[in-house]
Amino acid sequence: MATRYITTIIFLVGVCLFLIGSAGAAAPISTIHRGNTVFIGEQGLDISDAMEGDTILGWWASGASIAGSSPDYHILVSNPASFSVNPGDFGTHTGNWYHMSSLTSANGTAFAVVDPQINMRVEDTTVGVDVTNKWVPTGDELQFVIDTNLAQMIQRIGYVPVTIKVQSPDGGIYTSLLNNAGTSTSIADYHLTTSPQYTGAIWGTGNLELYQPGTYQIWVLCNVNSMNDNYGQTGKTVSSQVSLLNQNQNPLINNKGYVTNPTTSVPTVAPMTTTPTVLPTTPPVTSAVPPTTLLPTASPPILTTEVTQAATTPTAMPTKSPGFESGCVTAALVFGIVIFLKK
Numbered sequence: 001m002a003t004r005y006i007t008t009i010i011f012l013v014g015v016c017l018f019l020i021g022s023a024g025a026a027a028p029i030s031t032i033h034r035g036n037t038v039f040i041g042e043q044g045l046d047i048s049d050a051m052e053g054d055t056i057l058g059w060w061a062s063g064a065s066i067a068g069s070s071p072d073y074h075i076l077v078s079n080p081a082s083f084s085v086n087p088g089d090f091g092t093h094t095g096n097w098y099h100m101s102s103l104t105s106a107n108g109t110a111f112a113v114v115d116p117q118i119n120m121r122v123e124d125t126t127v128g129v130d131v132t133n134k135w136v137p138t139g140d141e142l143q144f145v146i147d148t149n150l151a152q153m154i155q156r157i158g159y160v161p162v163t164i165k166v167q168s169p170d171g172g173i174y175t176s177l178l179n180n181a182g183t184s185t186s187i188a189d190y191h192l193t194t195s196p197q198y199t200g201a202i203w204g205t206g207n208l209e210l211y212q213p214g215t216y217q218i219w220v221l222c223n224v225n226s227m228n229d230n231y232g233q234t235g236k237t238v239s240s241q242v243s244l245l246n247q248n249q250n251p252l253i254n255n256k257g258y259v260t261n262p263t264t265s266v267p268t269v270a271p272m273t274t275t276p277t278v279l280p281t282t283p284p285v286t287s288a289v290p291p292t293t294l295l296p297t298a299s300p301p302i303l304t305t306e307v308t309q310a311a312t313t314p315t316a317m318p319t320k321s322p323g324f325e326s327g328c329v330t331a332a333l334v335f336g337i338v339i340f341l342k343k
Helices: 002-030 149-157 224-230 266-274 278-285 289-316 322-342
Strands: 037-039 056-059 073-076 095-102 105-114 118-124 134-137 141-148 160-167 176-178 184-186 190-192 214-221 242-247
Touching: 002 149, 002 224, 037 149, 118 214, 118 242, 141 149, 141 160, 141 214, 149 160, 149 190
Parallel strands: 037 105, 134 242
Antiparallel strands: 056 073, 056 095, 095 105, 118 141, 160 190, 160 214, 176 184, 214 242
16 A cells, blocks of 8 residues: 555656656747847746846947936836837837836847748759749759748757748648658758758658649748747748749640740741731722722713713704704795796
8 A cells, every 4th residue: 555655646746747858848939148139029038137136138239338427218117027019119229228227227138039031932942953833844843941030049949930931722731731752741840950950851742632733822930939929020039921832734735825846936827817907908909999990980980971972962962963954855845836836
C-alpha cells in the first residue's frame, strides 16, 4: 500500500514537472531581455528584465543628446509583465528605447523597436528558376524563399514561427505540403532560423490528387504575440500574395495568338482571309454599285430624247403639210373640167 502511494506521488510530481517545462518552453518568445529587439504590433510582452525596476520608457530622435535631457517621446509603464508595442506609440518612434527612473535620468537601453517586414518568392528547384507569379510544369518541385527582418526574434528562442499560406484553385488552404519523395512538411507552423530562409523542395506538384492544375495563391505571415492581428499591414507582418499556375502545358501555347513557328505569323495570315479591303471591291464588280451608278445616268438621256422629239415635230409640219398637196390636185381637176366644158 505504501509502495503504491509513493508511486502515485512520483507520477504526479512527474506530470507537474512536465507541465511546468511545457509552459516554460512557450513563454520565452514573449520574454524580453535588455537589448533585445521587439516589433511593432507585439503584445503581452514581459519587459521586466529590460526595465530593471524603472517605470518610464524614453525615446530620443537620432542625433539628440541623451545625458541629462528629457526624451523627445516617453511612455509610462504600469505593468512591465504585459507590455504592448502599439503602432500608435511606436510607429513613428523606431530605434532604441531607454528605461528611466525620471524624465531626466536615462539608465540604459531597454530594447530596440523595429518596424517588421516580410516577403516571399517561389522557386522551381527542378529547373532552378524563380517562378513567382509565373507558370510551373506539373511534376516539378518547389521551394519558398522568405526574406524578413523578423529573424532578429531568433535571439529569444532560436527560431521564428511563421505561417505559409498556400491556397488551392478551389479556395482550400493547405496546412502541410508533400514533396515528390512523399515527405510532409508543416507550413502552418514553420520555423525560420535565418533570413533569407530557403525551405528546400517541400512541394511536389506532380501529385494530382492533392494538387489539382490551376492557379494557386501563396503568402506568408507572422503572428507572434498577435503582431499580425494588431498591425496586419501587407509587407510588414504579412507578405503580399503571389500566384503560381500549375499545369502540364505552357499557358502561351493555349493562347491562340502565340506563334510556335516564327515563319507562320498569325498577324500575317489573318489579313489575307479577313482583310476589310477585299469587301469594298466586290460590290462594284457585281451588282451593288451598278444600280446606284446607272439610275442617275439613265434619267437624263430619257429627258433629253423627249425634248429632241418635241423640238423636231413643229419644224417638220410646214414642209410636209398634207393639206397643201391635196388642194393643188383639186384645183387642177376643176381647171380641167372647166376647159373641157368650154370646148
